[in-house]
Amino acid sequence: xxxxxxxxxxxxxxxxxxxxxxxxxxxxxxxxxxxxxxxxxxxxxxxxxxxxxxxxxxxxxxxxxxxxxxxxxxxxxxxxxxxxxxxxxxxxxxxxxxxxxxxxxxxxxxxxxxxxxxxxxxxxxxxxxxxxxxxxxxxxxxxxxxxxxxxxxxxxxxxxxxxxxxxxxxxxxxxxxxxxxxxxxxxxxxxxxxxxxxxxxxxxxxxxxxxxxxxxxxxxxxxxxxxxxxxxxxxxxxxxxxxxxxxxxxxxxxxxxxxxxxxxxxxxxxxxxxxxxxxxxxxxxxxxxxxxxxxxxxxxxxxxxxxxxxxxxxxxxxxxxxxxxxxxxxxxxxxxxxxxxxxxxxxxxxxxxxxxxxxxxxxxxxxxxxxxxxxxxxxxxxxxxxxxxxxxxxxxxxxxxxxxxxxxxxxxxxxxxx
Amino acid sequence: xxxxxxxxxxxxxxxxxxxxxxxxxxxxxxxxxxxxxxxxxxxxxxxxxxxxxxxxxxxxxxxxxxxxxxxxxxxxxxxxxxxxxxxxxxxxxxxxxxxxxxxxxxxxxxxxxxxxxxxxxxxxxxxxxxxxxxxxxxxxxxxxxxxxxxxxxxxxxxxxxxxxxxxxxxxxxxxxxxxxxxxxxxxxxxxxxxxxxxxxxxxxxxxxxxxxxxxxxxxxxxxxxxxxxxxxxxxxxxxxxxxxxxxxxxxxxxxxxxxxxxxxxxxxxxxxxxxxxxxxxxxxxxxxxxxxxxxxxxxxxxxxxxxxxxxxxxxxxxxxxxxxxxxxxxxxxxxxxxxxxxxxxxxxxxxxxxxxxxxxxxxxxxxx
Numbered sequence: 001x002x003x004x005x006x007x008x009x010x011x012x013x014x015x016x017x018x019x020x021x022x023x024x025x026x027x028x029x030x031x032x033x034x035x036x037x038x039x040x041x042x043x044x045x046x047x048x049x050x051x052x053x054x055x056x057x058x059x060x061x062x063x064x065x066x067x068x069x070x071x072x073x074x075x076x077x078x079x080x081x082x083x084x085x086x087x088x089x090x091x092x093x094x095x096x097x098x099x100x101x102x103x104x105x106x107x108x109x110x111x112x113x114x115x116x117x118x119x120x121x122x123x124x125x126x127x128x129x130x131x132x133x134x135x136x137x138x139x140x141x142x143x144x145x146x147x148x149x150x151x152x153x154x155x156x157x158x159x160x161x162x163x164x165x166x167x168x169x170x171x172x173x174x175x176x177x178x179x180x181x182x183x184x185x186x187x188x189x190x191x192x193x194x195x196x197x198x199x200x201x202x203x204x205x206x207x208x209x210x211x212x213x214x215x216x217x218x219x220x221x222x223x224x225x226x227x228x229x230x231x232x233x234x235x236x237x238x239x240x241x242x243x244x245x246x247x248x249x250x251x252x253x254x255x256x257x258x259x260x261x262x263x264x265x266x267x268x269x270x271x272x273x274x275x276x277x278x279x280x281x282x283x284x285x286x287x288x289x290x291x292x293x294x295x296x297x298x299x300x301x302x303x304x305x306x307x308x309x310x311x312x313x314x315x316x317x318x319x320x321x322x323x324x325x326x327x328x329x330x331x332x333x334x335x336x337x338x339x340x341x342x343x344x345x346x347x348x349x350x351x352x353x354x355x356x357x358x359x360x361x362x363x364x365x366x367x368x369x370x371x372x373x374x375x376x377x378x379x380x381x382x383x384x385x386x387x388x389x390x391x392x393x394x395x396x397x398x399x400x401x402x403x404x405x406x407x408x409x410x411x412x413x414x415x416x417x418x
Numbered sequence: 419x420x421x422x423x424x425x426x427x428x429x430x431x432x433x434x435x436x437x438x439x440x441x442x443x444x445x446x447x448x449x450x451x452x453x454x455x456x457x458x459x460x461x462x463x464x465x466x467x468x469x470x471x472x473x474x475x476x477x478x479x480x481x482x483x484x485x486x487x488x489x490x491x492x493x494x495x496x497x498x499x500x501x502x503x504x505x506x507x508x509x510x511x512x513x514x515x516x517x518x519x520x521x522x523x524x525x526x527x528x529x530x531x532x533x534x535x536x537x538x539x540x541x542x543x544x545x546x547x548x549x550x551x552x553x554x555x556x557x558x559x560x561x562x563x564x565x566x567x568x569x570x571x572x573x574x575x576x577x578x579x580x581x582x583x584x585x586x587x588x589x590x591x592x593x594x595x596x597x598x599x600x601x602x603x604x605x606x607x608x609x610x611x612x613x614x615x616x617x618x619x620x621x622x623x624x625x626x627x628x629x630x631x632x633x634x635x636x637x638x639x640x641x642x643x644x645x646x647x648x649x650x651x652x653x654x655x656x657x658x659x660x661x662x663x664x665x666x667x668x669x670x671x672x673x674x675x676x677x678x679x680x681x682x683x684x685x686x687x688x689x690x691x692x693x694x695x696x697x698x699x700x701x702x703x704x705x706x707x708x709x710x711x712x713x714x715x716x717x718x719x720x721x722x723x724x725x726x727x728x729x730x731x732x733x734x735x736x737x738x739x740x741x742x743x744x745x746x747x748x749x750x751x752x753x754x755x756x757x758x759x760x761x762x763x764x765x766x767x768x769x770x771x772x773x774x775x776x777x778x779x780x781x782x783x784x785x786x
């Protein structure tokens with residue numbers, strides 16, 4: 001019970017419901033709503049309340065993020081963006097949701113109904129669960145698992161399975177392409193993603209997200225630039241966002257696995273897409289941007305959401321400015337680029353941890369100073385090996401050819417023999 | 419060990435976000451590779467050529483608008499040139515300069531659409547497309563000043579144009595011409611050296627110049643293969659022999675070359691418009707003696723212009739009546755599509771739509 005009560009969210013609800021607990025009394029809580037002997041009920045009610053609170057908070061967060069994305073997107077394109085419903089158009093996502101709910105729910109005749117209905121649920125639930133282990137502030141978390149990061153890695157893998165299920169159950173050939181791509185991406189990007197976190201885990205010495213945040217006297221983006229880059233790109237691929245949105249690939253597969261979904265089933269996929277971005281940003285903030293840590297008197301929760309907003313902005317920025325990679329280029333990028341980068345990062349982190357087993361703040365800064373030159377050198381080498389640099393395209397030949405065609409016009413009689 | 423894979427056939431279109439209209443392809447894939455392809459079109463067939471036989475010569479202008487609706491002015495131009503050749507009407511100089519300005523502006527607008535949608539096909543969520551469309555809007559505003567319509571202009575008449583440009587047109591055109599080169603440079607900077615665009619377009623869908631000549635492909639697609647064939651230069655119509663311009667050529671003949679040639683042609687078009695403004699003089703926009711109901715003598719006439727998509731030809735047969743006896747259109751979009759199979763087979767799914775978009779077809783013109 002003591003460990004539960006460290007969670008301020010749980011404590012505030014539970015101790016106001018059940019009074020007789022001496023643990024609550026020790027923390028200065030007085031009279032309560034429920035009579036003595038009903039602590040089991042208080043415990044259950046608290047759990048339900050927290051679940052309801054967190055799920056609703058995430059859904060509201062998704063609505064806010066949809067609005068934010070559309071407004072930022074519009075700015076990139078010299079437009080104003082949604083500004084009709086509510087102040088600054090804040091209610092536009094609500095209107096969208098209502099519209100989606102009232103659409104007719106059509107399923108293709110050839111579809112495998114069970115899998116077809118299960119896939120959207122399987123897409124959303126793991127993403128909701130991710131938020132359970134993320135510390136949003138001091139004492140603000142649902143569960144502080146001691147294997148939190150492993151839990152996140154395990155749970156997010158489900159989204160690939162959900163896409164394959166949706167693609168297969170739709171019985172649509174364009175969807176099957178999308179499913180095949182989802183599997184290829186899952187296999188390729190899960191490995192660099194997991195490996196890129198190892199550096200962070202070595203330095204912080206823990207798998208618990210709370211402990212990782214506490215050990216970030218220097219944000220790990222400075223100490224682990226390679227790990228950050230790989231994790232960021234791999235999570236972009238995991239959440240199927242541009243330039244890795246191959247499973248959806250609007251200009252190729254129409255909408256990929258979403259082709260045959262309508263109404264709220266489509267709405268759930270849509271929700272999951274944005275929720276994945278939120279979850280990814282939250283994990284990146286926790287692992288690399290020192291989570292809720294900031295300066296007083298601004299509350300720790302505000303710091304967390306500010307950093308998360310920054311990451312989300314970068315995600316939106318990338319999405320609306322970069323074209324999509326081809327599937328072979330994407331797999332090559334994962335196996336020839338990111339994988340090597342993680343190996344370099346891992347080796348370096350292992351050596352540095354062997355030198356400084358319990359790094360102090362100064363030692364973290366020294367690690368950063370060693371990491372950055374190696375980061376730039378590795379990026380340069382990988383770019384040399386993999387990239388199609390413009391100098392390989394013969395620009396000079398283009399320039400030379402350009403004014404060549406200045407001979408006299410051909411006689412009109414000759415040219416008009418069509 | 420070799421894995422045996424089963425090819426699957428997919429029907430793409432006529433309703434698909436990337437087929438640029440109601441185009442349909444029956445494609446056989448082996449994994450992500452295209453092994454066979456059969457283009458099917460005709461979904462937008464409106465019988466324009468037959469309809470032309472029921473209209474007077476002036477009324478047919480409105481039908482030509484609706485063929486390549488991204489480049490109405492050049493369609494008008496091709497048709498009007500054929501009518502003038504058939505009847506022997508001598509156009510008035512101001513009308514000719516005006517229609518050259520309109521045609522070159524239309525070429526810029528059409529190429530902007532082609533470049534913008536090429537990037538859209540690469541999956542860039544519309545940002546470069548909207549940059550290109552923003553510039554096209556300004557050109558359409560100018561068309562609205564010229565003739566009151568933005569897309570289906572019907573601006574040209576036998577002997578010139580139907581209306582002189584209003585006074586406010588010329589300062590607006592000057593502002594546009596001062597602004598447009600910077601906007602094209604902006605597109606150039608944003609797109610040409612972009613790592614992903616380069617990786618996606620270089621050496622993709624290469625077509626041999628010989629094959630293109632044999633298939634009588636014209637326009638930027640041919641010039642991207644290094645063949646110097648531009649009707650404005652080879653067989654000058656209107657006053658194109660009196661203006662200076664260069665023809666951008668490229669040898670690579672891949673998607674990137676086609677994109678690059680279009681970008682450079684926009685710059686050349688701006689040069690031509692500037693020269694037209696210098697040369698234009700006051701006068702009637704069409705000869706007063708040309709009747710509104712043109713009645714050419716019996717005979718036939720063919721005229722071709724360099725439309726943004728390629729060589730656009732109109733073949734008219736007259737039996738001496740007020741309507742053409744027969745009207746045939748040599749549509750560049752349709753003829754440029756003939757190498758589609760050779761371009762796409764052996765490529766990847768993702769490249770398929772980019773290569774298809776790089777031909778720059780318009781279904782209104784393919785099906786007519």
